[in-house]
Amino acid sequence: MTVAVLDSGINADHPALKGRVAKVGPDFFNSDGLRPGDKGYGVHGTAMVSDVLKVAPKARIITARVINDSHEQEILRPKDGVTPLAKGIDFAVKNGADVISLSLGGGLFSDLASSEVGAASRAVQQGVTILAGAGNSGDETNEGNFPAGYPTVIAVAATQPGGTRADFSTVRTHNTIAAPGVEIISAKNTGGYSGVDGTSPATALASGVTALMLAKNPDLTPAQTRAILMRTAQAPPGGHNPLVGAGQINAAAAVRAAGNPPRIDTAPRPYKGKMKHFASPSGTSKISHPPIEQGLLTVGLGAAGGGLLLVVCGLLLALRKKQRVAM
Structure with a gap:
């Protein structure tokens, strides 16, 4: 399976990545003058690719640079209205991505970019599953996070040892699932490894699991993939909540379930005013909120x-x- 890691670039010569990256794409975030090999280039991206490969070592990796490491949360607004992330998503789809891993994001509703919404929608329509980090402001301002907040994206929260929410993980009703996100040993762009905290490594690990699911059953749709991840997760007490979504991902159970996926009808239909919620498969009511x-x-x-x-x-x-x- 092909996993596109859209991030801050990579050091393709790191032992964890060398010979395992099929395509290094364009630098869509090209405003800082950094180039591959520079000390400040590919810090975050190198770590995230290594985390995907940790779970799915046979995955075919493609990358493109859509953020930089000085301002990971910065979303550029170019004159043409198409953000680096939107361009990166389109690039990933054109180059055969089965999964797109987005360990990035930030901002409030004012930062929602129509070009990204469109690119993500096009990707999912073509059968590509997208995962993004829920955000790391849960112990501060708890700001909304995009692209995790886009409806076509699987939002990944972070857990600490024991499976409960990591203190920093952003709390949102759109959180889909959670994955380990504390002291995840990841590759450094300068060589070696170090522990990384955040919903970023959680997203990379979850993307690796998604690649394994698709290797088991390449015909899975994004809706089926989402459903399986949620239904096989280690559910929190009381069920789905905004802290960890459906719960911490269960990789083995998800891969087993991929062989016999649920039938999910995603065809559009008119709303007749009788349903309490629109979306399948979460079953989460859109008119109530669990305790925080x-x-x-x-x-x-x-x-x-x-x-x-x-x-x-x-x-x-x-x-x-x-x-x-x-x-």
Whole structure:
């Protein structure tokens, strides 16, 4: 199976990658002047390719550079309106990708890019499964993360040893599954290995599992792949939640289940107002929300309280100003 790792470039000579990368694609993020071999080139990408290969050692790897390592979360907005990531997704599809691994992202809803939504939709329509990191702001601002938030993408949260959510993993109702994301031993672009934390390695590991599933059954559709990953995951107490989605991935169970996939009808149909939710296979109601962790709730309430205080202070200042003018 071919896995496209769209990231910050790679060091193709690292022992973990050498002779195992079929195609190194264009540098779509070419605004920083870095070139292969430079010390600051391919730090993150080298690590992510090694993590995919750790799970799926016979995978055919193709890569393209769509971010840089100084600003992994930066999403360029070029004049033509097509982001480096959108170009990378189209490149991956044209070069035979079965799986696209996106250990990247960032931003709020204002950062949603129509070119990326379109590219991801085209990829899935052509049978390519896309996975992306849920984000690493769960212990800070818990911002939304794209492309993980795009509806055609499998959003991967990170777990710590024991299978519960890693503190940094972003909490979102669109989180699909989770994978280990703490101290994942990954290749360094300068040689050697080091432990990496984040939803980035979690996504790379999950992409490797997806490649194994497709090797077992190349006819799997993206919808079937998503369904199997979710149904075979180690479900959290209470079922699917925004912390880890359907739970930590179970690689062995997912690969076994790939041989006998569920039938999923993905044909479009009109909405008649009777269904509580649209999407199969999660079964997650779109009109209710499971309880969130107490710590996250406290942070959220604290932020809301601070915001309210600022609003009140602003109103008081404005009122005093009006009173001074009137006097």
